[in-house]
Amino acid sequence: MEVTPISKLQPISSNILDAVGNTPMVRLPAGFDPEVKCEVLLKLEFMNPSGSIKDRIALHMVRQAEKSGKLKKGGRIVECSSGNTGAGLAMVAAALGYDITVVIPDKMSSEKIAAIRGWGADVVVTPANVGIEDRMHYTKVAGRIAAETEGAWWPDQYHNPDNTDAHYQFTATEIFAQCDGKIDHFVAGAGTGGTISGIGRYLKEHAPNCKVVGVDPVGSVLAHYWKTRELIEGGSYAVEGVGEEEVPRAWDVSVIDDYLVVNDQDSFLMARKLARATGIFAGGSSGFNLAATLRYARNLPADARVVTVLPDYGKAYLSKVYNDDYLRDNNYLDGVSANSATIGDLCSIKNTATLSANDTVTWGIRQAGERQVRPLPVIENDILLGIFDEGKAIQLLTTGTDTTSMLVRECYIDAPIVLDVAQPWQDATAALNNHDSVLVKDGNSYSSLSRNDLLRSLTRLNHKN
Ligand SMILES: Cc1ncc(COP(=O)(O)O)c(C=O)c1O
Structure with missing residues (x-):
């Protein structure tokens, strides 16, 4: 380890929110996948203070809502989340003095739910296996609580343009600068679509030859919609944070050039391989992004550069991705x-x-x-x-x-x-x-x-x- 030059040290900050963003980028070691000859760069978004990429959108959506007057002093934030936006918003709410309710489906890891409570948020857990039109669906429950609560503001990350804009303004500009403008391919999954759409839009403007590749879990509707503009009925899958059963307005199909589909098993096993081979301890959707990136990169020449994001931290999945019993009981390891x-x-x-x-x-x-x-x-x-x-x-x-x-x-x-x-x-x-x-x-x-x-x-x- 080398001493960081003084010019590069972070100044003393008065608020945890100053630590959002400015995340490291690490090159995947050559030979990690013997069939991949090109450079693969990983943007470590789990280095954000609440442990995920969602800190960026949480902070930006709150700041914009304060500016527009939708969120007032003493108000309550109410959001539906697969966990990470809930955690990011809970951290922002604690740092800025807002109350918060997070509505989260019961398929999400118990570690994530416990962490959100740790920030002092009220947590409402809803059944995961209900259709999007069901009144118990987590989006419907969040909308209802927000409507019925005085002074409440619902960021509605799935349809909020400030979600996409946070990635356009912050995540994308960092990636572009860290790459000195040389970026040939960008690969990422979509949940709300904010990440791929914000970064994709920026790259199309500043590196027009860069290809933007989406990733979808088996069972999600997004890849099929991107290809056909047809909405099919979704199925279930275990990887958290990515995939959808409806089309979010934060997701901009026009900036995406290709789509790959990855299953739960490949996602989880890739996250575990990454941890063991490189020391990078990331969540299931990071394994999912990397599995797609490597599959895509196998067809690229040695001088190409591919970038992907690792959205959250492995410790949120100790009971799942990193638990051999869970993997064996669910047949992700050989029976x-x-x-x-x-x-x-x-x-x-x-x-x-x-x-x-x-x-x-x-x-x-x-x-x-x-x-x-x-x-x-x-x-x-x-x-x-x-x-x-x-x-x-x-x-x-x-x-x-x-x-x-x-x-x-x-x-x-x-x-x-x-x-x-x-x-x-x-x-x-x-x-x-x-x-x-x-x-x-x-x-x-x-x-x-x-x-x-x-x-x-x-x-x-x-x-x-
Ligand atoms: C772990 C994880 N990975 C990836 C994503 C996808 O990001 P986005 O919502 O910007 O498409 C999310 C979103 O919730 C997430 O929680």
């Missing part, structure tokens, strides 16, 4: 043949937790509640004594007994059935017919397998071969 699977193939890699007989009962209660590993094995000198007695712990708490000085050796019962990871998986399903959970032994360590765990993990088995 395992039902003919040869063992109990170990059904076990989750979530933290295993064990109690020592000398731990306090208070500690046992905390582990049972927080780690969600149940039953909790109790071990002494590498020997399994039994499992933590939750029934007794409840009784102790109910009667106000001091559990801080009581030891787990006074609060365990015999272990239920103990199975070995190497046994055939059918042994676990048979045992769980009569028990809520079993312990699974792997060498000297134990983990739990509950009926609930089984319900998720049986989807990993492939019965076709």
